[in-house]
Amino acid sequence: xxxxxxxxxxxxxxxxxxRVDSTNYHKLEAALRSINDDGKYRFAVDLSGxxxxxxxxxxxxxxxxxxxxxxxxxxxxxxxxxxAREVLDIGGLExxxxxxxxxxEAVANL
Amino acid sequence: MSELTERTFAGRFxxxxxxxxxxxxxxxxxxxGDKARFQVELACDEACTNIIEHAYGGEGVGAIRAGWRIDGxxxxxxxxxxxxxxxxxxxxxxxxxxxxxxPDDIKTGGLGMHFMRTVMDDLDYRFDAEEGNTLIMSKQLPxxxxxxxxxxxxxxxHLIGAQGRLDHENVPLLERTLLDVIDGGRNxxxxxxxxxxxxxxxxxxxxxxxxxxxxxxxxxLVVAGLGDKLLDIFRMIGFDRVFQLYTSVEAAQAALRRxxx
Numbered sequence: 184x185x186x187x188x189x190x191x192x193x194x195x196x197x198x199x200x201x202r203v204d205s206t207n208y209h210k211l212e213a214a215l216r217s218i219n220d221d222g223k224y225r226f227a228v229d230l231s232g233x234x235x236x237x238x239x240x241x242x243x244x245x246x247x248x249x250x251x252x253x254x255x256x257x258x259x260x261x262x263x264x265x266x267a268r269e270v271l272d273i274g275g276l277e278x279x280x281x282x283x284x285x286x287x288e289a290v291a292n293l
Numbered sequence: 294m295s296e297l298t299e300r301t302f303a304g305r306f307x308x309x310x311x312x313x314x315x316x317x318x319x320x321x322x323x324x325x326g327d328k329a330r331f332q333v334e335l336a337c338d339e340a341c342t343n344i345i346e347h348a349y350g351g352e353g354v355g356a357i358r359a360g361w362r363i364d365g366x367x368x369x370x371x372x373x374x375x376x377x378x379x380x381x382x383x384x385x386x387x388x389x390x391x392x393x394x395x396p397d398d399i400k401t402g403g404l405g406m407h408f409m410r411t412v413m414d415d416l417d418y419r420f421d422a423e424e425g426n427t428l429i430m431s432k433q434l435p436x437x438x439x440x441x442x443x444x445x446x447x448x449x450x451h452l453i454g455a456q457g458r459l460d461h462e463n464v465p466l467l468e469r470t471l472l473d474v475i476d477g478g479r480n481x482x483x484x485x486x487x488x489x490x491x492x493x494x495x496x497x498x499x500x501x502x503x504x505x506x507x508x509x510x511x512x513x514l515v516v517a518g519l520g521d522k523l524l525d526i527f528r529m530i531g532f533d534r535v536f537q538l539y540t541s542v543e544a545a546q547a548a549l550r551r552x553x554x
Contacts, residue, residue: 205342206306235331237338238404249396266331273411274404275390 185232186214194290195223196261200232203240211240215247215258224256227289233267241274248280257281261289297371299360304345304374305352312359313337316370319361323368324435332412333370333432339405340372340428348376348426366442366469367414367431375425381406381418414473433473442466444474449550451479452542456488459496467496471503480512481553483545487518497532504536513537513552517545 184201195218203211218226228244230236248258259281263271271277283289300315302308313334320333341357349355358373384406388394410416413430420426441463444453451474459467474482484500486492504514515537519527527533539545 204338205309205345235334237335237342238408239342241404242401245396245399249399252396269328269331270335270408273390273408274387275392275394278389278393279396279399 184210191286191290194293195226196229196286198229202235204235204237205239208239208243211243215243219250224251224254225293227259227261227286229261230263230267233264236267236270257293259283259289259293261286297360297362299358301356301358304349304355304357306345309338309341312341312357315359316361320368323363336409336413336430337370339408343405344374344376347379348374365466366434368434369429369431372428373425378420378426442470444470447546449553450481450483450546452483452485454485457490459489459492464493464495464499468499471499475503475506480507480510481549482507482514483517483542484514485517485542486523489523492523513549515539515545517542
C-alpha cells in the first residue's frame with residue numbers, strides 16, 4: 184500500500200493505492216490521522232488505485248470519518264476502483280460515506 | 294469429491310497473504326473467474342484475521358491449518374485453529390449493511406464476518422474441545438450448460454438443467470442443486486430433462502423430494518422436454534400424474550407465469 188497526500192483547491196486529498204489489509208491498515212490510519220493532526224477535518228480519500236481492500240482498511244476509513252465528524256468535518260471517498268467499489272457495496276458503506284466519481288465533485292460538496 | 298489439500302501456517306498477519314494464495318490455487322483449479330477469486334481471497338483474509346485477532350488474541354500464539362477441496366458443485370475452504378471458541382450466529386451484520394447509519398453507531402468488529410457471509414454461499418463452524426475450531430466456507434462452482442447439472446434464473450422461474458445420464462455419479466449433484474436452489478428461496482422450478490438419456494430411481498426420488506418442498510411453499514416444480522424413453526418411465530411409475538410435463542422450457546415457463554398470476 185502507498186499513500187500520497189495532495190491538495191485540491193485547499194482541500195486535502197489522500198490518494199491510497201495497492202493492497203490494504205490487516206498487515207498495513209495502521210499505515211493508512213496514521214496517514215488519515217496526520218490530516219486531522221494538521222487541523223484539517225474535511226478531506227477526500229481517492230480509492231482509484233486500490234488493488235485489494237479488506238475490512239481492516241474499511242475500519243481505518245470509518246475511524247477517520249468518526250474523528251473528523253466529531254470536529255464538524257467530513258471524509259468523502261472518490262473514484263473507487265472496481266475492487267474497492269465491490270467492498271464498499273457489500274459493506275453498505277454508501278450508507279455511511281458520500282462517494283463521488285471525481286475529485287472536483289467531491290471537493291465541491293465538501 | 295476431491296481430497297482436502299492442506300497446509301499449516303504460523304498464525305501471524307504476514308502469513309495471511311500466503312494462506313490466501315494457497316487457497317487461491319484451489320479457486321483457480323475450481324475454475325473461478327477474477328471476481329469470484331477476489332471474493333474467495335477476501336473471505337480467507339477476513340477469516341484468518343479473525344482467527345489471529347480473536348481466537349488466538351494476538352500474533353504468534355498458534356497455527357492456522359488451511360485446506361481446500363472441490364466437493365460436487367462447491368469449492369470448500371476449511372480453516373482450523375486451536376484458539377478460543379466463538380459463536381458466529383452471535384455476530385450480527387454491521388448496521389450500515391442494513392440501512393443508513395450514523396458513523397457513531399458503528400462498532401468495530403462484525404464487518405469481516407459480514408464480508409465472509411456475503412461473498413461465500415455457506416458458512417459452517419465447528420468447535421471441538423480437542424480438535425479446536427474449524428470454519429468451513431463454501432462457494433458454488435461456476436457452472437456452464439456443459440456441466441452434468443446446472444441451473445440459472447429465468448423470468449418467473451428457476452431453471453435446472455441436466456445432460457447425459459442421471460446415475461449414481463450425477464444424482465448427488467442434482468440433489469444438491471435442487472436443495473441449494475430451494476434453500477435460496479426459489480419455489481418455481483423448471484427441470485429441463487431434454488438432454489438427459491437416463492435417470493435412475495435416486496434421480497426420480499430427488500425430483501419428488503424437491504417437488505414436495507416447493508409445493509409446501511406454494512410453489513411448483515414442473516418437468517420440461519422429456520424424450521420418449523423418459524416419458525415411458527414417467528408414465529409407468531405414475532409420475533405423469535405427479536408432475537406437470539411440458540414439451541419445452543418456454544411452455545413450462547408460460548404455464549408457471551400463469552400459475553403465479
